[in-house]
Amino acid sequence: MEAAMGLMRRIPPKHTETALSALLSLMPNHSSDLLSQVDQPLQVLCDVDCGKEFILCEYNRDADSYRSPWSNKYHPPLEDGSLPSSELRKLEIEANDIFAIYRDQYYEGGISSVYMWEDENEGFVACFLIKKDGSKTGQGRRGYLEEGAWDAIHVIEVGPEEEEDTNYRLTSTVMLTLTTNNESSGTFSLSGSIRRQMSMRLSVC
Numbered sequence: 001m002e003a004a005m006g007l008m009r010r011i012p013p014k015h016t017e018t019a020l021s022a023l024l025s026l027m028p029n030h031s032s033d034l035l036s037q038v039d040q041p042l043q044v045l046c047d048v049d050c051g052k053e054f055i056l057c058e059y060n061r062d063a064d065s066y067r068s069p070w071s072n073k074y075h076p077p078l079e080d081g082s083l084p085s086s087e088l089r090k091l092e093i094e095a096n097d098i099f100a101i102y103r104d105q106y107y108e109g110g111i112s113s114v115y116m117w118e119d120e121n122e123g124f125v126a127c128f129l130i131k132k133d134g135s136k137t138g139q140g141r142r143g144y145l146e147e148g149a150w151d152a153i154h155v156i157e158v159g160p161e162e163e164e165d166t167n168y169r170l171t172s173t174v175m176l177t178l179t180t181n182n183e184s185s186g187t188f189s190l191s192g193s194i195r196r197q198m199s200m201r202l203s204v205c
Contacts, residue, residue: 005038016038043056050068054066055111055113055131065077072089088116092116095114100112111130114127115129123159127154128152129154131149132151150176151174152172171196172196173193173194176191
């Protein structure tokens with residue numbers, strides 16, 4: 001398992017899906033560990049109920065369906081899919097609105113999604129996702145990149161409140177792919193990923 005994770009850390013993000021599929025066939029007994037620990041480039045689906053795109057990941061998946069943060073419905077429909085509590089859902093809606101503003105101002109476009117759910121320790125988890133297609137045929141406003149993708153996954157785990165304090169743990173993963181092919185910048189290809197984690201104990205506001 002350690003060797004498999006070492007290999008996945010060295011695979012370019014655009015080849016992650018192919019490499020992961022090969023590892024799953026070689027190591028079927030470790031499929032749950034691989035799927036939970038390997039971050040893949042984010043995929044996008046359109047919520048037909050409100051006409052907005054949302055990001056697909058393991059954090060909004062139940063069986064083969066994905067929950068939209070906009071309508072709170074699963075696509076394709078799933079009758080018994082897990083949903084956040086009403087209080088957490090209200091916070092999720094506010095976080096999506098705020099994060100969309102941040103995305104437009106900082107990333108100049110792209111797609112964002114925020115998902116929240118209760119954990120088994122009486123706390124909750126929030127996942128903040130951003131996907132930006134920076135190619136000249138996508139959302140790139142300057143048109144320099146032949147191919148460009150930015151996928152960011154930020155997971156915040158919030159523990160239960162204890163004497164007005166609680167534990168926070170942030171795990172951030174960023175995957176980058178870019179390729180140029182023009183006279184001014186020449187031709188080159190760059191891709192990679194980085195993952196960082198930090199924990200802190202802070203007061204509850």
